[in-house]
Amino acid sequence: xxxxxxxxxxxxxxxxxxxxxxxxxxxxxxxxxxxxxxxxxxxxxxxxxxxxxxxxxxxxxxxxxxxxxxxxxxxxxxxxxxxxxxxxxxxxxxxxxxxxxxxxxxxxxxxxxxxxxxxxxxxxxxxxxxxxxxxxxxxxxxxxxxxxxxxxxxxxxxxxxxxxxxxxxxxxxxxxxxxxxxxxxxxxxxxxxxxxxxxxxxxxxxxxxxxxxx
Ligand code: MN3
Numbered sequence: 500x501x502x503x504x505x506x507x508x509x510x511x512x513x514x515x516x517x518x519x520x521x522x523x524x525x526x527x528x529x530x531x532x533x534x535x536x537x538x539x540x541x542x543x544x545x546x547x548x549x550x551x552x553x554x555x556x557x558x559x560x561x562x563x564x565x566x567x568x569x570x571x572x573x574x575x576x577x578x579x580x581x582x583x584x585x586x587x588x589x590x591x592x593x594x595x596x597x598x599x600x601x602x603x604x605x606x607x608x609x610x611x612x613x614x615x616x617x618x619x620x621x622x623x624x625x626x627x628x629x630x631x632x633x634x635x636x637x638x639x640x641x642x643x644x645x646x647x648x649x650x651x652x653x654x655x656x657x658x659x660x661x662x663x664x665x666x667x668x669x670x671x672x673x674x675x676x677x678x679x680x681x682x683x684x685x686x687x688x689x690x691x692x693x694x695x696x697x698x699x700x701x702x703x704x705x706x707x708x709x710x711x712x713x
Pocket of ligand 1: 537669
């Protein structure tokens with residue numbers, strides 16, 4: 500009798516690029532550990548935790564919403580929310596990304612923050628001042644864009660906000676490339692990696708009643 504290998508119901512989604520695609524800003528080594536080990540472990544643990552429960556037939560979003568704010572469900576929430584957050588985060592980056600956006604997100608950044616530079620300042624500040632582990636987010640709140648930060652696994656989808664862009668600021672996201680220099684990682688993301696095409700897709704989702712992320 501070996502340990503039963505649990506392979507579902509949740510799967511690790513494919514990384515949307517090769518693991519060297521974001522170098523030199525994020526190395527293949529960082530992506531192979533962050534995606535291949537950290538993200539994989541959240542998915543594996545989630546599958547172990549939901550296997551014996553009724554939550555097994557639920558969607559990932561459903562599990563996150565049902566377990567949020569319940570201390571006895573924290574292990575399920577943490578692994579489900581981290582699975583969701585990471586799948587979203589990979590799409591928030593691309594080779595030759597970053598810099599000023601175009602399209603709807605550019606207009607919304609103008610109207611919500613008073614310009615790209617002010618957005619950039621607010622996002623960098625949120626990412627830098629998140630004490631310990633967590634995430635910085637650009638979210639849509641009833642059509643207006645806001646910058647927020649969340650702690651550990653917390654995710655804005657439980658607050659009825661639509662994520663537009665996120666940055667993982669857990670140390671495992673940047674330590675191999677930047678060591679303690681979180682600020683350099685944040686600048687690299689904003690200047691060279693942010694996927695504004697994906698942000699524009701999320702803005703379209705926020706404007707319609709059903710979101711493509713689900
Ligand atoms: Mn991470």
